[in-house]
Amino acid sequence: MIFFKDSGKKQPLKVEILQPYNFNNSDFEIYTMDVNVGRTDQFIRIAGGFVLVGLAVNSVLDTCVPEIYAPIFGVIGGVFLGTGLFRRCPVCHVAGTDTIEEDED
Numbered sequence: 001m002i003f004f005k006d007s008g009k010k011q012p013l014k015v016e017i018l019q020p021y022n023f024n025n026s027d028f029e030i031y032t033m034d035v036n037v038g039r040t041d042q043f044i045r046i047a048g049g050f051v052l053v054g055l056a057v058n059s060v061l062d063t064c065v066p067e068i069y070a071p072i073f074g075v076i077g078g079v080f081l082g083t084g085l086f087r088r089c090p091v092c093h094v095a096g097t098d099t100i101e102e103d104e105d
Contacts, residue, residue: 036098037087045084052077 037045056074058064065073083089092098 033088033090033093035087036092036100037083037089038099038101040101041099042084042087045080049077049080049082049084052080 052073054077055065056070056072056077059067059070059073
């Protein structure tokens with residue numbers, strides 16, 4: 001038993017052992033987002049993401065645009081690259097739209 005000193009008398013320290021969460025419980029549901037970015041939109045997002053990340057790198061090197069824009073271009077370019085590579089866009093999901101063409105199914 002573990003004791004600690006408090007106001008001159010010893011009291012036992014309560015130790016609770018945490019049990020791992022049971023993920024097989026029926027209350028637990030894994031959420032997956034369906035693909036909602038088409039091939040053309042994917043190409044445009046990846047190309048735009050590379051351009052914006054390139055501008056962010058150039059702005060850090062102070063060759064093209066002011067350095068203050070580097071974080072802005074970097075974050076927006078990273079979001080474009082992420083949504084283009086994974087073909088899942090949370091904004092399109094919330095809006096209820098997708099850009100998948102009919103022949104992609």
